[in-house]
Amino acid sequence: MIDDRPHVLLPNYDVVVAGGGPAGLGAAVAAREAGAERVLVVDREAEAGGILLQCIHSGFGLHHLGEELTGPEYAQRILENALDDGVDVLTNAYLLDIDNDQNLKLLSADHGVAILDTEATVLAMGARERTRAAIRIPGRRPAGIFTAGAAQRLVNLNGVLPGRRVVILGSGDIGLIMARRLTLEGVEVAGVFELMPHANGLSRNIVQCLHDFDIPLHLSTTVVEIHGRDRIDKVTVAPVDAQMKPVLDKAWDVPCDTLLVSVGLIPENELSRELRLRLDPVTSGPIVSSTMETSRDGVFACGNVVHIHDLVDFVSAEAELAGGHAGRFALGARPPHDNVRLQPGKNVAYCVPHTVTTDQPHTVYMRVRKPLEKSMLRLRDAEGDIVHERRLRYVVPAEMVTLKLRPGVLDGFQGDALQVEVVPR
Amino acid sequence: MTNDERTTYAYLCIGCPLGCRLEVDEDSHGDIVEIRGSSCRKGDRYAEQEHTDPRRGVTTTVAIDGGLWPRLPVKTSGEIPKDRVLAACEVLRRVRIEAPVEMGDVIVHDLLGTGCDVVATRDMARMT
Ligand SMILES: Cc1cc2nc3c(=O)[nH]c(=O)nc-3n(C[C@H](O)[C@H](O)[C@H](O)COP(=O)(O)OP(=O)(O)OC[C@H]3O[C@@H](n4cnc5c(N)ncnc54)[C@H](O)[C@@H]3O)c2cc1C
Numbered sequence: 441m442i443d444d445r446p447h448v449l450l451p452n453y454d455v456v457v458a459g460g461g462p463a464g465l466g467a468a469v470a471a472r473e474a475g476a477e478r479v480l481v482v483d484r485e486a487e488a489g490g491i492l493l494q495c496i497h498s499g500f501g502l503h504h505l506g507e508e509l510t511g512p513e514y515a516q517r518i519l520e521n522a523l524d525d526g527v528d529v530l531t532n533a534y535l536l537d538i539d540n541d542q543n544l545k546l547l548s549a550d551h552g553v554a555i556l557d558t559e560a561t562v563l564a565m566g567a568r569e570r571t572r573a574a575i576r577i578p579g580r581r582p583a584g585i586f587t588a589g590a591a592q593r594l595v596n597l598n599g600v601l602p603g604r605r606v607v608i609l610g611s612g613d614i615g616l617i618m619a620r621r622l623t624l625e626g627v628e629v630a631g632v633f634e635l636m637p638h639a640n641g642l643s644r645n646i647v648q649c650l651h652d653f654d655i656p657l658h659l660s661t662t663v664v665e666i667h668g669r670d671r672i673d674k675v676t677v678a679p680v681d682a683q684m685k686p687v688l689d690k691a692w693d694v695p696c697d698t699l700l701v702s703v704g705l706i707p708e709n710e711l712s713r714e715l716r717l718r719l720d721p722v723t724s725g726p727i728v729s730s731t732m733e734t735s736r737d738g739v740f741a742c743g744n745v746v747h748i749h750d751l752v753d754f755v756s757a758e759a760e761l762a763g764g765h766a767g768r769f770a771l772g773a774r775p776p777h778d779n780v781r782l783q784p785g786k787n788v789a790y791c792v793p794h795t796v797t798t799d800q801p802h803t804v805y806m807r808v809r810k811p812l813e814k815s816m817l818r819l820r821d822a823e824g825d826i827v828h829e830r831r832l833r834y835v836v837p838a839e840m841v842t843l844k845l846r847p848g849v850l851d852g853f854q855g856d857a858l859q860v861e862v863v864p865r
Numbered sequence: 866m867t868n869d870e871r872t873t874y875a876y877l878c879i880g881c882p883l884g885c886r887l888e889v890d891e892d893s894h895g896d897i898v899e900i901r902g903s904s905c906r907k908g909d910r911y912a913e914q915e916h917t918d919p920r921r922g923v924t925t926t927v928a929i930d931g932g933l934w935p936r937l938p939v940k941t942s943g944e945i946p947k948d949r950v951l952a953a954c955e956v957l958r959r960v961r962i963e964a965p966v967e968m969g970d971v972i973v974h975d976l977l978g979t980g981c982d983v984v985a986t987r988d989m990a991r992m993t
């Protein structure tokens with residue numbers, strides 16, 4: 441949806457949200473509902489909606505809206521909702537900087553460089569893809585190498601096919617979805633290659649994106665060399681041993697003109713770094729309190745800029761929390777500081793938020809390091825005593841684990857840190 | 866009936882992250898005689914549906930002129946038989962429409978006689 445009326449910028453806002461994806465739009469609505477009057481969302485793209493606009497497949501909103509929508513449908517719903525709620529949206533505008541007095545510097549197609557004064561800010565800039573440099577494949581650097589998300593944008597928005605015969609490296613959901621997408625557009629997908637001994641995507645995507653079209657999935661296999669002068673013309677692939685080392689005498693060549701790399705997302709943290717926010721080395725996103733406030737007063741964050749979410753529904757839930765607190769902050773509320781740190785323990789890679797209070801309900805999101813069939817989530821105090829535990833059924837690194845801490849659960853807990861672990865039961 | 870008249874088909878359950886490996890045994894008349902491998906009822910129902918009448922919702926894009934983007938995302942209004950998916954996409958690859966379009970607008974009526982329409986999954990205004 442494009443609004444072509446001239447946009448008017450106010451000199452000051454209650455809440456400015458950077459990023460107009462589901463996180464940013466959700467936070468803006470929550471800020472309005474919390475009483476903030478002047479709420480602005482800025483997005484660098486020509487339209488708000490974020491990554492959802494290019495995710496044309498179905499599978500969004502089952503938890504949050506109770507029906508299964510495609511990405512563009514979900515985006516349009518939440519954008520209409522935000523506009524109806526009186527949120528102002530400025531597109532083609534890039535947030536450059538926030539100074540210590542909460543002055544924001546924007547670069548806008550309509551307004552040039554603009555300085556805005558705001559009471560509170562929400563960071564919702566989403567994520568970017570890990571690139572090939574991060575995994576260092578030897579060989580030449582010919583044309584024809586894309587990240588899966590860049591290819592998705594090319595195909596679904598620009599109507600450009602990346603090539604005629606494609607190899608996909610990585611079995612995460614984005615790679616699987618692109619295997620189907622390209623097949624439906626008449627492109628041949630030679631195969632999906634996954635370093636790990638198990639697929640990273642949902643079984644639904646294994647079945648409906650690969651099996652349906654007889655696309656082979658090679659587990660414990662990786663691309664070891666890229667060939668071609670101007671354009672890629674083949675890749676060499678090889679199985680890996682238990683130490684993940686390629687077994688080169690079992691390598692074979694796969695002719696292709698395109699390689700899609702789908703090795704995961706990482707929070708868009710350039711701005712977070714520039715603002716010198718405290719970052720979590722595991723998530724690469726800012727450290728946040730139970731109100732989704734970063735290490736800087738009045739600067740909140742939510743969505744993929746904090747940690748990578750696999751379901752947009754969780755993004756929307758987190759955005760409500762961040763936006764609500766940002767709205768109340770703008771009106772002068774200062775909630776008491778958290779008094780308990782959450783520390784990842786056995787088999788837990790990270791927890792968000794990083795701190796909680798003992799007297800409020802909280803939802804804690806975490807990722808496990810290894811899959812476990814029957815497991816137990818435990819909170820332990822500094823002495824190692826169990827403060828709270830819950831049974832979990834089946835946990836995998838690709839799916840976020842959520843823990844709802846109801847009031848009362850931490851009653852009587854006196855310490856200032858809890859270890860979170862997910863272990864076999 | 867003896868076991869050798871049975872044919873076994875394998876499916877992967879998509880009902881939850883467990884991803885149970887399901888097996889469906891069919892007798893010589895093509896009737897299901899046994900479903901194995903599921904950990905819950907949902908898996909049994911899924912195996913039966915996948916075995917007898919597999920269906921898929923289709924999402925793709927069609928060409929559009931005069932909008933912000935040259936492609937408009939669309940979906941089938943319901944699930945169509947799985948073996949018609951590629952044919953459906955071939956039809957849709959030849960469709961070309963004009964902006965403006967609203968979310969829910971019917972782009973193709975009764976796609977390939979499946980009874981399902983193809984509808985737009987977003988608005989696309991006409992660019993001036
Ligand atoms: C390929 C793919 C498939 C997915 N499939 C599913 C699925 O089937 N089901 C599901 O529930 N979830 C799915 N997800 C996950 C879900 O879409 C994301 O978790 C969600 O979109 C994240 O929302 P966000 O608002 O944090 O980020 P985004 O949607 O990425 O939005 C961030 C926005 O910020 C803007 N921005 C960034 N930096 C700046 C700046 N400095 N100034 C101004 N604007 C800026 C960007 O332009 C963008 O619009 C998928 C994700 C991907 C990538």
Ligand code: SF4
Pocket residue numbers: 878879880881882883884885902903904905906907908909
């Ligand atoms: S059979 Fe049940 S438990 Fe197994 S994958 Fe399907 S839904 Fe999950």
